[in-house]
Amino acid sequence: MKRILFTFAALILFTNTYAQENFKTIKGKVLYLDAPVVNADIKVSGSDEIFKSNIDGVYKVEARQGDVITFSYPSLRDMQVVVEDVTRILNITMQPEINELDEVVVKASKRRSQKDLEFEYPANESIINTAWGYLDTKRAPGQVWLMGEEDISPVRLCILDLLQGRFPGVQVNGDCINGGSVTSRRFSSLTQGRSFVFDVDGQLFGDAPIWLPLPAMKRIAIFPGLAMSAQYGSFGAGGVIVINTINGNPQINKLVDMARLRNNIYKDDALSKTDLLKDESTYLADYKRAATTEIAKDTYKLNREKYSNSPYFLIDSYAYFMGIGEEEFASDILEKNLLLVDKNAVYLKALAYYAEANGDAKLAKKLYEQIFILRPNYTQSYRDLAEGYRNVKKYKKAASMYARYNYLVKEGFLESDSLGLGSIIDRDAENLLALEGDQVMESASPQTRLAKYTEFDGTRMLFEWNDSEAEFELQFVNPENHYYVWKHTSIANADRIMDEKLKGYSSEEFLIDGSLAGKWQVNVNYRGNKKLEPTYLKVTSYFNYGLNSQRKEVKVYRLSLKDTNYELFDLVNSARISTN
Numbered sequence: 001m002k003r004i005l006f007t008f009a010a011l012i013l014f015t016n017t018y019a020q021e022n023f024k025t026i027k028g029k030v031l032y033l034d035a036p037v038v039n040a041d042i043k044v045s046g047s048d049e050i051f052k053s054n055i056d057g058v059y060k061v062e063a064r065q066g067d068v069i070t071f072s073y074p075s076l077r078d079m080q081v082v083v084e085d086v087t088r089i090l091n092i093t094m095q096p097e098i099n100e101l102d103e104v105v106v107k108a109s110k111r112r113s114q115k116d117l118e119f120e121y122p123a124n125e126s127i128i129n130t131a132w133g134y135l136d137t138k139r140a141p142g143q144v145w146l147m148g149e150e151d152i153s154p155v156r157l158c159i160l161d162l163l164q165g166r167f168p169g170v171q172v173n174g175d176c177i178n179g180g181s182v183t184s185r186r187f188s189s190l191t192q193g194r195s196f197v198f199d200v201d202g203q204l205f206g207d208a209p210i211w212l213p214l215p216a217m218k219r220i221a222i223f224p225g226l227a228m229s230a231q232y233g234s235f236g237a238g239g240v241i242v243i244n245t246i247n248g249n250p251q252i253n254k255l256v257d258m259a260r261l262r263n264n265i266y267k268d269d270a271l272s273k274t275d276l277l278k279d280e281s282t283y284l285a286d287y288k289r290a291a292t293t294e295i296a297k298d299t300y301k302l303n304r305e306k307y308s309n310s311p312y313f314l315i316d317s318y319a320y321f322m323g324i325g326e327e328e329f330a331s332d333i334l335e336k337n338l339l340l341v342d343k344n345a346v347y348l349k350a351l352a353y354y355a356e357a358n359g360d361a362k363l364a365k366k367l368y369e370q371i372f373i374l375r376p377n378y379t380q381s382y383r384d385l386a387e388g389y390r391n392v393k394k395y396k397k398a399a400s401m402y403a404r405y406n407y408l409v410k411e412g413f414l415e416s417d418s419l420g421l422g423s424i425i426d427r428d429a430e431n432l433l434a435l436e437g438d439q440v441m442e443s444a445s446p447q448t449r450l451a452k453y454t455e456f457d458g459t460r461m462l463f464e465w466n467d468s469e470a471e472f473e474l475q476f477v478n479p480e481n482h483y484y485v486w487k488h489t490s491i492a493n494a495d496r497i498m499d500e501k502l503k504g505y506s507s508e509e510f511l512i513d514g515s516l517a518g519k520w521q522v523n524v525n526y527r528g529n530k531k532l533e534p535t536y537l538k539v540t541s542y543f544n545y546g547l548n549s550q551r552k553e554v555k556v557y558r559l560s561l562k563d564t565n566y567e568l569f570d571l572v573n574s575a576r577i578s579t580n
Contacts, residue, residue, distance in 0.1 A: 026083065027060040028090040028530065029053075030071055037094060041072040063087075079490060081530075082501035084468060085374065086346050089531045095491050128221040129244050131202045132231045135221075142227025147220040158210040159198075159220075159243070167222060176210050184224050184239050194238030196222070201245055203264070204235065209243070219244040264484070266477045270523040271566035283313065287320050296321075297329060311340050311347045312534060316558065319354040327360070345374045349466040350536040350556075352384070357538070357554040361391040378504025379405065379414060379421050380464075383428065390432060395439040402429040414503075421505035424462065434546055459573045460542040461522075464507040468500055470535040471527035475565060476510070479518025479573075486510070489527055512573050522568045526559040534560040541571055 030037040036057025041050050044061055045068040053059040063069060063083045069090070071079040076094040081087075117134035121127045125148045126138045137144040145167050156162045158176035165172075174180015181195040198205045200212065221242040223229045229236040283303045290296035300317055307313035314337045321330035334351070341347035352367035365388035372381045386401035405425060408414040433440060463474065471489045478484075486508070487493055500506055512520065522539075529535050537557045544550050557568055 023062045023064055024088070025060060026063050026069065026087060026090055027058070028092065029057040030059060030073075030092045030094065031057055032073075032076060032094045037073055037076070039073075040094070041070075043070045043072070044068075045070070080494075080498065081469075082498065084501065086344055090469075091528075091530050091532075093528075125219065128219055128242050129201070130221075130231075130242050131199050131204060137221055140228060142223070142225050144228060145222040145224065149218055152214055152217050152220065154215050156214055158208075158214065159212065159217075159241075160208055160210060162214060162220075163241075167224075169224065170222070174208070179210055180208055182208060182239075182241065196239040196241045197232065197236050199232075199240055199242040201243070204232070206235075212243070212245070216245045216247070217243055218246045264482055266475075266481050266483045266521075269565065270475070270521075271564055273567055275566070283307065284316055284320065287317075293324065293326060296324075297326075300333070309340070311344070314340055315347065315350045315354070315536070318351065319358075319556070319558075322354060322358040322360070327358075342370065343374070345371045346466050348374075349384075352388075353464070353466065353536055353538040353554075353556045356391065357556045361388075364388055365392050365394075375504065377414070379425075380505040380507065383421060383425050383505075383507070386425075386432075387428065390436070393439075395432065395436045398432055399429070399440045402432070421503070421507060424507060424509050427460075427509070431546060431550075435548065435550060458545065459512045459571065460545045461510045461512065461571070462507060462540040462542070463510070464538045464540075466506070466536045466538075467529045467531075467533075468497075468506050469529040469531070470506075470537075470559070471497075471529065472535075472537075472559065473525040473527070473565075475523040475525070476512075477521040477523070478516060479520065480516070512571075517573055520571045520573055522571065523565050524557070524559065524568050525565040526562050528562050534558050537568075539569070 030040040030042075030053045036055070037053055038055050038057065040053040040057070040059070042053065042059050042061055043050050044063045051059055051061050061069065065083055065085050065087075067083045069081050069083060071081075071092050071094065073094060075097055077097045079092055079094060081090055081092070114133050117127055117136060118129075121129065121134060124136070126146065127134055127136050128144075128146065129135075137146050152162065160172050160174060160180050160182070161176050163170060163172055163182055169184050171183050172180065173183065183195050195206075198207075198209055200209055219242075223236075223240040223242070225239075226237075229238075229240045232240055283299070286299045286303070287296045290299055300321075303313070314333065318330050318334050321327075321333065341351065348367050348371050352364045352371070355361075355364040355367060365385075368381075368384045368388035372385045375381045382401055382405040386398045386405075389395070389398040389401065402425060405414065409422075465472075473489065474486045476484045476486075488497070488508070490497055524537070526535065535558075537559055539555050539557070541553045541555075542550060543552070555569060
């Protein structure tokens with residue numbers, strides 16, 4: 001077995017090395033505020049040559065898979081993009097340079113990066129997570145008052161009650177029913193009359209968060225002076241109170257009803273599904289307007305020659321006819337046009353998503369096998385193929401894929417990943433053992449396995465996207481009409497996107513706490529993918545997660561309308577159903 005795994009690992013290294021030796025042309029435009037950026041510097045890693053964008057912002061470089069292309073321009077933030085097997089066009093939209101708190105410099109002490117501080121956060125009570133990054137309060141350049149969990153008394157009513165008479169010069173006005181403010185008498189007359197603002201897990205509020213229960217708070221830091229609040233600009237001129245919640249730190253949890261902890265009120269301003277029909281591609285709109293299925297088929301035949309070289313025409317047409325129950329016609333479309341997509345993992349993944357959503361588990365498994373051959377060094381390939389096997393009830397093969405992934409990580413052939421896909425793979429593998437363990441291993445009863453692997457009470461949502469360049473924002477609106485936004489953009493989450501490209505994954509999971517039952521709404525704001533092409537988003541919702549009654553729903557969404565927040569779907573989060 002070890003010999004087989006070693007041979008497989010060697011094949012991965014050979015495939016990756018071979019791919020990286022082949023140069024290819026990467027081209028596109030560099031833009032800022034929809035205007036071309038002239039003479040932007042473009043540099044490929046491993047080369048000293050600097051390329052320039054022309055008067056139209058257009059550039060062209062030669063690069064290999066695995067190279068990093070850096071785009072630079074004075075006063076604009078540098079952008080770095082990893083070249084992948086499918087990378088051909090990169091249209092770059094640059095952003096203004098923003099000076100953020102990146103690391104804390106301490107005299108006569110070693111500099112520590114944000115990753116170091118993030119890693120230490122769970123165990124080091126002196127570290128606070130601010131909107132500008134992690135900060136070690138013991139090494140801060142200004143005065144900081146810090147309260148840990150043992151200082152946060154649950155018998156108090158709210159943050160105003162907690163801070164009353166706690167620190168010198170800090171004055172609390174108002175109460176926990178009507179609200180209020182916190183001011184400091186230590187500030188100079190320049191800031192007199194200004195109140196503290198609140199930074200709750202990176203969300204900024206001018207009003208005291210009396211809605212936030214004290215037991216949900218993990219740490220509180222008070223910045224009473226200008227030296228510490230300067231990062232917040234004029235907004236924080238009266239001082240800043242930073243609150244880290246128990247569920248708000250990514251090291252502790254992903255999402256356990258994050259929306260519930262924030263005072264964000266949803267205004268029902270997302271574009272409806274009906275309004276979206278106006279922005280669909282021409283051929284999709286024609287299909288849906290067709291009075292009968294036969295007319296829709298004739299429409300496909302009329303458009304086939306016009307879009308004969310478009311992979312997206314194939315994907316969309318296949319998805320449409322599968323969705324209306326015309327499996328034979330859809331399969332014929334795919335079979336006759338498969339050469340358009342069979343060497344491109346991005347296109348194959350979109351087809352696999354639709355096959356899975358429409359119940360064709362065998363086809364989805366075959367497509368994931370092809371993707372695995374194309375991308376054996378992508379961690380996402382292991383998770384996708386394992387789930388492909390599980391969906392066709394090949395449970396031992398699914399378990400072996402998870403075991404192979406863990407072996408290659410252990411031996412250093414794949415990078416360790418505890419914050420991205422690694423945790424998703426661990427949860428999937430544990431769920432497989434919990435529910436199908438009798439098909440995988442001979443020891444341990446189902447009851448024992450369930451007790452070991454079922455730790456989550458609620459609904460699990462897994463989001464996956466076919467194009468690693470896709471940027472979007474997901475908005476989760478809870479039954480109480482509060483919302484939480486997760487941003488997958490180069491502006492808000494550049495490190496995460498770089499990590500995805502280097503390790504080869506494109507997914508994120510969200511766990512909705514079962515204690516808040518009712519209807520959730522999920523919206524999306526698509527920001528593009530550096531090409532004028534759609535992105536396909538697969539959402540798998542797991543209900544009664546970890547129980548024998550567990551079920552899942554798979555839906556796929558075609559993202560093309562940009563910079564507009566619109567509805568994706570509603571989801572009913574129910575209390576657990578007990579089964580024997």
